[in-house]
Amino acid sequence: MFERAKELASRFFGQDTPRRRAHELYVAVAEAARRPEFYADLDVPDTPEGRYDLLSLHVIMVLRRLKTEKQGTAKFAQLLFDVMFRDVDDTLREMGVGDLKVGKKVREYAEAFFGRALAYEKALDGEEPLETALGRNVYGDPEAPAAPRLADYVRRADAALDAQPISDIMSGQVHFPPVQNTEE
Numbered sequence: 001m002f003e004r005a006k007e008l009a010s011r012f013f014g015q016d017t018p019r020r021r022a023h024e025l026y027v028a029v030a031e032a033a034r035r036p037e038f039y040a041d042l043d044v045p046d047t048p049e050g051r052y053d054l055l056s057l058h059v060i061m062v063l064r065r066l067k068t069e070k071q072g073t074a075k076f077a078q079l080l081f082d083v084m085f086r087d088v089d090d091t092l093r094e095m096g097v098g099d100l101k102v103g104k105k106v107r108e109y110a111e112a113f114f115g116r117a118l119a120y121e122k123a124l125d126g127e128e129p130l131e132t133a134l135g136r137n138v139y140g141d142p143e144a145p146a147a148p149r150l151a152d153y154v155r156r157a158d159a160a161l162d163a164q165p166i167s168d169i170m171s172g173q174v175h176f177p178p179v180q181n182t183e184e
Contacts, residue, residue: 022079024172033058037179043146044138052109053138059084060117062174065161076170085110124158153179
């Protein structure tokens, strides 16, 4: 999904601009979401939907971190969102979705994204079990056996993002923890 995005970046974003940095951040987030361990060890379905769910999850965590800063991050967060959905649009077209249906599909993906963002925000704030939200959205089963392991990763990733300087994140650099908790 994001390979084409990498290629286009060099053509369209020649200079260091907020849009280019948002694009670089998106590429880093997408690469983190595509780590094979999610699919091999945590049983995330290796399907377009499963990959989209993990991409959304990672972007949502980064947007959550950006939201914690009150100054100067709202426009950057919007740029990151725009870059993601431009890539979703491009990917749907590459997958052969017809021009007349792309807009509808992108709208469906955006609605799913906002629903997941709300659910994950509530779960990370302790209002509902994170395992249930992840099970329902990623696995299609609120009691999915792998959901607790994914929830462990999400909690560690959320904490890791909180520890990263916002200036690093806004310069396109982001670091996520290993998929498996190596402290166990």
